[in-house]
Amino acid sequence: MKQQFYIDPDITKAETLPASFYQSEAIFEKLKHQVFRRSWQWIGDRSLAPLSGSIYPFSLLDGFVTEPMVLVRNQSDQLSCLSNVCTHRANIIARHPAEVKELACVYHGRRFDLNGRFKFMPEFKEAAHFPRRCEDLYMFPLEDWGGQLFTSVDPSFDFGGVLQVMNKRIGFLPLDQFKRNDTKSKDYLVKCHWALYCDNYLEGFNIPFVN
Numbered sequence: 770m771k772q773q774f775y776i777d778p779d780i781t782k783a784e785t786l787p788a789s790f791y792q793s794e795a796i797f798e799k800l801k802h803q804v805f806r807r808s809w810q811w812i813g814d815r816s817l818a819p820l821s822g823s824i825y826p827f828s829l830l831d832g833f834v835t836e837p838m839v840l841v842r843n844q845s846d847q848l849s850c851l852s853n854v855c856t857h858r859a860n861i862i863a864r865h866p867a868e869v870k871e872l873a874c875v876y877h878g879r880r881f882d883l884n885g886r887f888k889f890m891p892e893f894k895e896a897a898h899f900p901r902r903c904e905d906l907y908m909f910p911l912e913d914w915g916g917q918l919f920t921s922v923d924p925s926f927d928f929g930g931v932l933q934v935m936n937k938r939i940g941f942l943p944l945d946q947f948k949r950n951d952t953k954s955k956d957y958l959v960k961c962h963w964a965l966y967c968d969n970y971l972e973g974f975n976i977p978f979v980n
């Protein structure tokens with residue numbers, strides 16, 4: 770299947786996408802990889818992993834992209850976003866937020882430090898060419914914008930360019946002091962194609978970003 774869609778950047782000429790864009794399952798799947806795995810997604814704020822040794826496992830866009838990741842604050846207080854998939858047999862390593870000294874896989878006991886570096890594997894003393902760098906946990910890119918954290922599976926663009934535009938518009942806000950208020954937060958499940966929702970959200974023209 771090869772289908773091209775074109776949106777004219779000149780808004781006076783741009784037209785609504787054809788219905789096939791919203792209805793095709795193949796296109797929907799393809800966009801999951803081309804758009805969502807390649808763009809930056811909000812994780813939450815720094816308080817998810819507040820102390821040295823804190824970990825916060827999560828699944829990026831769970832039920833859609835479903836990439837297992839773990840936010841880790843190491844002993845030097847640096848945050849990173851690591852793959853939560855063991856490099857031995859792909860077991861999920863961390864299941865719950867916790868304070869830890871290392872990341873340990875309960876399946877066969879492989880252990881990693883809080884930077885994702887391989888540390889130890891039982892019964893592997895005799896293994897040749899071991900360990901190699903590929904035994905380390907993959908580190909995803911992580912961006913911190915005023916305490917709000919963003920990551921991407923495989924970014925197709927530099928997040929700094931987006932931040933520049935956002936800072937120009939709302940950089941005056943004390944973002945570092947923003948705190949999530951769960952009592953004022955609501956989830957709305959909208960039964961529609963994600964792109965249709967974005968179309969509707971953005972068509973006010975005065976809403977330049979949607980997350």
Ligand code: FES
Pocket residue numbers: 855856857858859860874875876877878879
């Ligand atoms: S799957 Fe993790 S140690 Fe084997």
